[in-house]
Amino acid sequence: MSKLILTHEVSGLGSAGDVVDVKPGFARNYLIPQGFAVAWSRGGQKQVEAIKAGREARELATIEEARDLKARLSAATVTLTVKAGAEGRLFGSVRPADIADAVKAAGIAEIDRRKVEIPTPIKSTGDHEATIRLREDLVATINLQVVAAK
Structure with a gap:
């Protein structure tokens, strides 16, 4: 196990400033190179x-x-207005x-993009949901209406 200090919030692992033990490969290949x-x-x-x-100042x-x-x-x-094809399929996500x-x-409100979590990739127009982690113990669900740009 490798002992690390998180500099950013990582879903399922911890928040910035937490000291965590992870497997060496996860640390070496993902957490440290991504910053x-x-x-x-x-x-x-x-x-x-x-x-x-x-973190406390930003919360x-x-x-x-x-x-x-x-x-x-x-x-x-x-x-959300995005570029989409004829059948409602997005160019990207x-x-x-x-x-x-x-x-x-x-x-x-003005929210930090790092607090937004998309459970399933949004690749088509229509109604979707996303979650926003407001605090460690408080999560809001937001309704999204994705429409094609004209």
């Missing part, structure tokens, strides 16, 4: 504290604000950054 983690060392404790302080200030945002996101239907931009354009 999601750095090797743990005794001097790394200062780095952990700096990462956690940055929504209170649980009430997060719950309010969750209610607004769940109630809204966000429309919808990315988390596209969803974050659409939520911002709809005037709901």
Whole structure:
């Protein structure tokens, strides 16, 4: 097992600043090259504290604000206009950054694209769902309406 310090949130593993044990291949081939983690060392404790302080600053200030945002996101239907073929098939797929931009354009809130999770790839027009991790313990589901650009 390799001991690492996460520098970004990784689904199913942990949040930025967490110290985790993972298999050496996962660390060597994915987490470290992608910049999601750095090797743990005794001097790394200062780095952990700096990462956690940055994460706390970016997190929504209170649980009430997060719950309010969750209610607004769940109630809204966000429309995404994308390039699509004649049969409603997209050229590519919808990315988390596209969803974050659409939520911002709809005037709901400004969210971080790294907090958006798409359970199944969105490759066609129609109604879809995505989740947004507002806090470690609070997840909002957002309804998306994907339409073809004219």
